[in-house]
Amino acid sequence: xxxISDVINSTKAVIKGMKITISKMPQKKxxxxxxxxxxxxxxxxxxxHLLHVDENGKEKCVACYLCAAAxxxxxxxxxxxxxxxxxxxxxxxxxxxxxxxxxxYGRCIxxxxxxxxxxxxxxxHGYNFELSVYNRxxxxxxxDDLLITKQKQSKNYRVALxxxxxxxxxxxxxxxxxxxxx
Amino acid sequence: xxxxxxxxxxxxxxxxVEKGRRLIEVCNENGCNIPSFCYYSDLxxxxxxxxxxxxxxxxPKLQTSCTINxxxxxxxxxxxxxxxxxxxxxxxxxLANHPLDCPVCDRGGECDLQETVMxxxxxxxxxxxxxxxxxxxxxxxxxxxDQQRCILCKRCTRVCDEWxxxxxxxxGNRGVNTVIGxxxxxxxxxxxxxxxxxxxxxxxxxxxxxxxxRPWELERTVSTDxxxxxxxxxxxxxxxxxxxxxxxxxRYVNGLNGEFLDVKARFGHEFVNHPDRIxxxxxxxxxxxxxxxxxxxxxxxxxxxxxxDSKNVGVVASPRLTNESIFTLKRLATEALNSxxxxxxxxxxxxxxxxxxxxxxCNHKEIRYAKTILLIGGEPEExxxxxxxxxxxxxxxxxxxxxxxxxTPINLIKSATQFVHVNKGSxxxxxxxxxxxxxxxxxxxxxxVDKAELEKxxxxxxxxxxxxxxxxxxxxxxxxxxxxxxxxxKFASDKCKVLYHPLPLYNNSVGANxxxxxxxxxxxxxxxxxxxxxxxxxxxxNILEEKDFVVAFELFETETTDKADVILPAASFAxxxxxxxxxxxxxxxxxxxxxxxxxxxxxxxxxxxIAKELGVDFGxxxxxxxxxxxxxxxxxxxxxxxxxxxxNESKPVQAKHTIHSAKDLSNEIKxxxxxxxxxxxETNKNNETPRIxxxxxxxxxxxxxxxxxxxxxxxxxxxxNLHVSPxxxxxTDGKAVAAS
Ligand code: SF4
Ligand code: SF4
Ligand code: SF4
Ligand code: SF4
Ligand code: FES
Numbered sequence: 001x002x003x004i005s006d007v008i009n010s011t012k013a014v015i016k017g018m019k020i021t022i023s024k025m026p027q028k029k030x031x032x033x034x035x036x037x038x039x040x041x042x043x044x045x046x047x048x049h050l051l052h053v054d055e056n057g058k059e060k061c062v063a064c065y066l067c068a069a070a071x072x073x074x075x076x077x078x079x080x081x082x083x084x085x086x087x088x089x090x091x092x093x094x095x096x097x098x099x100x101x102x103x104x105y106g107r108c109i110x111x112x113x114x115x116x117x118x119x120x121x122x123x124x125h126g127y128n129f130e131l132s133v134y135n136r137x138x139x140x141x142x143x144d145d146l147l148i149t150k151q152k153q154s155k156n157y158r159v160a161l162x163x164x165x166x167x168x169x170x171x172x173x174x175x176x177x178x179x180x181x182x
Numbered sequence: 183x184x185x186x187x188x189x190x191x192x193x194x195x196x197x198x199v200e201k202g203r204r205l206i207e208v209c210n211e212n213g214c215n216i217p218s219f220c221y222y223s224d225l226x227x228x229x230x231x232x233x234x235x236x237x238x239x240x241x242p243k244l245q246t247s248c249t250i251n252x253x254x255x256x257x258x259x260x261x262x263x264x265x266x267x268x269x270x271x272x273x274x275x276x277l278a279n280h281p282l283d284c285p286v287c288d289r290g291g292e293c294d295l296q297e298t299v300m301x302x303x304x305x306x307x308x309x310x311x312x313x314x315x316x317x318x319x320x321x322x323x324x325x326x327x328d329q330q331r332c333i334l335c336k337r338c339t340r341v342c343d344e345w346x347x348x349x350x351x352x353x354g355n356r357g358v359n360t361v362i363g364x365x366x367x368x369x370x371x372x373x374x375x376x377x378x379x380x381x382x383x384x385x386x387x388x389x390x391x392x393x394x395x396r397p398w399e400l401e402r403t404v405s406t407d408x409x410x411x412x413x414x415x416x417x418x419x420x421x422x423x424x425x426x427x428x429x430x431x432x433r434y435v436n437g438l439n440g441e442f443l444d445v446k447a448r449f450g451h452e453f454v455n456h457p458d459r460i461x462x463x464x465x466x467x468x469x470x471x472x473x474x475x476x477x478x479x480x481x482x483x484x485x486x487x488x489x490x491d492s493k494n495v496g497v498v499a500s501p502r503l504t505n506e507s508i509f510t511l512k513r514l515a516t517e518a519l520n521s522x523x524x525x526x527x528x529x530x531x532x533x534x535x536x537x538x539x540x541x542x543x544c545n546h547k548e549i550r551y552a553k554t555i556l557l558i559g560g561e562p563e564e565x566x567x568x569x570x571x572x573x574x575x576x577x578x579x580x581x582x583x584x585x586x587x588x589x590t591p592i593n594l595i596k597s598a599t600q601f602v603h604v605n606k607g608s609x610x611x612x613x614x615x616x617x618x619x620x621x622x623x624x625x626x627x628x629x630x631v632d633k634a635e636l637e638k639x640x641x642x643x644x645x646x647x648x649x650x651x652x653x654x655x656x657x658x659x660x661x662x663x664x665x666x667x668x669x670x671x672k673f674a675s676d677k678c679k680v681l682y683h684p685l686p687l688y689n690n691s692v693g694a695n696x697x698x699x700x701x702x703x704x705x706x707x708x709x710x711x712x713x714x715x716x717x718x719x720x721x722x723x724n725i726l727e728e729k730d731f732v733v734a735f736e737l738f739e740t741e742t743t744d745k746a747d748v749i750l751p752a753a754s755f756a757x758x759x760x761x762x763x764x765x766x767x768x769x770x771x772x773x774x775x776x777x778x779x780x781x782x783x784x785x786x787x788x789x790x791x792i793a794k795e796l797g798v799d800f801g802x803x804x805x806x807x808x809x810x811x812x813x814x815x816x817x818x819x820x821x822x823x824x825x826x827x828x829x830n831e832s833k834p835v836q837a838k839h840t841i842h843s844a845k846d847l848s849n850e851i852k853x854x855x856x857x858x859x860x861x862x863x864e865t866n867k868n869n870e871t872p873r874i875x876x877x878x879x880x881x882x883x884x885x886x887x888x889x890x891x892x893x894x895x896x897x898x899x900x901x902x903n904l905h906v907s908p909x910x911x912x913x914t915d916g917k918a919v920a921a922s
Contacts, residue, residue: 080395
């Protein structure tokens with residue numbers, strides 16, 4: 001093999017590569033300038049959990065332990081208690097509520113079984129995804145971190161609309177023809 | 183039940199069963215599970231739920247297997263689509279008015295209804311009419327009630343009536359409005375909670391454990407009751423070092439008491455995790471000064487230092503402690519302190535009884551099937567509740583004759599065939615009359631009864647065909663106990679077997695008597711010694727005032743610890759391994775359910791540590807089973823016993839108490855006769871039937887830690903607003919407090 005054919009072959013390869021690069025340049029860019037620009041998440045994205053309240057701000061969770069029973073990584077810890085006060089005064093919607101409700105995010109695998117199990121629609125996955133901490137113990141989130149009335153929502157995400165496709169890097173963008181609303 | 187075997191075909195397989203057995207039980211035993219709600223083997227048949235339907239050849243329609251007794255050649259089918267359809271229809275009816283609020287229902291996870299319906303599957307709800315709805319409420323400080331969950335199986339009413347003899351819970355109203363209720367909307371009874379236990383749904387619930395956790399979250403430990411001498415087996419449900427509830431039976435437990443427990447055993451467990459528990463060893467360096475926290479090492483060496491040179495140290499063990507603890511305390515006295523001043527702080531001494539025992543102790547099953555029962559003194563329905571239940575059932579279901587001799591018309595006389603109402607303090611006269619007919623005249627006079635009554639007792643006993651059980655409360659004198667215990671020969675015949683059943687007051691009174699051999703009386707020990715080691719507390723601690731040095735092992739601050747120089751935190755029954763011996767002589771295991779609360783230690787380990795500090799090693803190597811082995815090696819009645827042999831709570835092991843042949847007890851009889859003759863003999867009877875629960879609900883060191891018991895002890899007042907939890911409204915003194 002001569003030097004000349006070497007040069008020709010490698011130039012061909014460079015041109016081939018550059019063709020792809022250049023052909024992508026005018027196309028839509030998928031890179032998001034996080035955290036300067038919010039990340040778009042699917043409506044059904046499974047982020048940090050939210051514990052919900054009813055229209056009067058009473059916690060929906062009745063501490064039935066079904067989520068804890070369903071959880072494959074056993075990361076939910078609940079302590080139930082009785083609250084016999086009238087509805088207006090009590091913490092939860094029902095007489096029974098969770099005095100302690102912890103999720104250990106060191107173990108949670110975001111499978112969503114807990115959400116599936118909940119008979120009261122009290123727990124859902126939220127969109128908060130920035131869960132890294134400096135101290136492992138901080139991965140244990142308590143009711144104060146999980147309640148929808150207390151959990152601070154990150155500014156770094158936006159939820160996609162239902163007809164919106166946000167992670168189609170592998171799809172042919174032109175074919176699908178998405179209009180972006182960033 | 184007859185012994186005759188007959189053949190029954192179930193689903194094509196032929197089985198040999200005893201004639202007359204209930205079909206539902208035979209099916210369940212042979213793996214053809216039949217769903218049922220109202221059937222309960224220890225209760226009369228109700229047949230109201232219609233879940234147990236089966237097809238029996240040659241019978242029209244489906245039959246309820248809970249009402250059918252097996253007959254020869256019966257051909258039964260349990261698994262056809264026809265039956266499944268009928269059962270589904272029944273479940274649909276049951277659920278027609280059922281709230282299905284399982285997430286908030288405390289029974290969820292161990293609910294028969296939930297399980298039966300889910301395992302049948304395929305149930306559709308076609309009723310769209312609005313369901314009945316009632317507010318949840320409390321029926322008493324111990325029992326919570328949600329009427330709409332009831333499926334009207336009536337187990338609760340039958341238990342209340344048949345087991346407790348206390349018909350306080352009944353079904354009211356008609357048709358779809360039928361609910362289970364109480365008279366006056368408030369439960370005034372002994373609060374045994376057995377209705378809660380047998381209820382297959384979440385209608386009746388434990389109010390002390392209300393909304394605390396879920397059954398599958400609880401760790402279950404089989405253990406023995408720490409209150410009554412019946413040695414009832416129970417299951418401690420604990421989670422994360424806290425005892426949440428106690429039940430008699432969850433699926434895996436099947437002790438001598440079945441599903442029976444009483445108010446203390448079931449609800450009196452709040453003391454275990456109580457914040458008032460003594461947290462660290464405390465040393466009072468100056469008499470009357472403040473007790474100052476110390477480390478275990480310091481406290482033990484302080485104790486050993488003080489006791490090293492003292493002579494005649496008194497060692498007192500409470501009859502609530504485990505056999506292991508009592509035995510180690512005895513060894514501490516004899517081997518490490520060279521003192522023979524040791525005693526049990528029991529109200530009654532059972533030694534004369536066991537030293538003269540002439541027939542075996544009877545177990546609780548034998549009481550249930552006894553033919554004649556003689557109860558002298560005592561009040562089993564308040565102190566030995568399971569014995570009382572068995573007596574009631576023996577009379578009610580077994581046709582037994584129950585003779586009660588008492589100075590008070592106790593509640594149990596409702597079941598009695600004969601009640602001999604005697605003068606106060608005259609039980610000895612009755613024993614004397616029982617012994618010999620010729621004493622009748624004197625005895626009748628002193629007892630304040632007619633001679634004919636004593637004759638009637640004798641006739642009933644003589645006519646017994648089967649077991650004759652002699653029970654006595656603790657208030658008999660030593661001589662009377664000895665004479666009574668030695669008199670089996672007088673009553674025994676080919677047809678009649680005599681059995682004894684003492685009714686001591688504490689969970690381990692019998693065990694204490696067994697393992698602390700050579701003990702002195704408490705008074706003697708308290709008088710003779712200057713320094714003391716006391717496991718538990720004394721009834722009357724005033725005598726400790728003038729003593730030199732007192733060490734107390736306790737859970738809580740009591741009058742005894744107030745006068746103690748060193749207070750060592752002891753572990754409760756839920757934190758230790760050990761054994762108790764009940765009034766039937768059954769040696770039963772106590773098992774560790776939770777970790778030691780605070781810095782507490784088992785009493786035997788504390789005694790062992792003190793002995794080690796004094797230079798004596800018992801060789802226990804911190805193992806309770808080694809202590810028990812030492813007991814088995816030195817106490818003849820426990821010979822050969824080991825923990826593995828006691829593993830199965832459904833087969834309790836009876837200690838082999840020596841059966842003595844008839845002795846010459848003329849001295850005792852003489853003393854007895856003299857004392858009886860000296861009795862005043864004027865009518866001195868108590869005519870008032872005591873309130874149900876007057877002893878059960880009395881506050882003790884342990885139960886006073888449970889707020890609910892304060893309400894009971896205060897007469898169980900009905901709160902004005904039943905729908906608001908009465909539990910949170912009262913503090914431990916029974917005073918109303920604002921809901922927090
Ligand atoms: S998402 Fe899955 S792993 Fe995480 S808490 Fe829920 S059930 Fe457990
Ligand atoms: S979050 Fe839902 S499933 Fe979990 S305990 Fe609460 S009510 Fe039950
Ligand atoms: S009684 Fe059983 S089926 Fe009914 S709500 Fe309670 S757990 Fe559910
Ligand atoms: S309260 Fe419970 S035990 Fe009583 S009838 Fe209703 S379901 Fe049966
Ligand atoms: S179990 Fe037979 S009818 Fe209820």
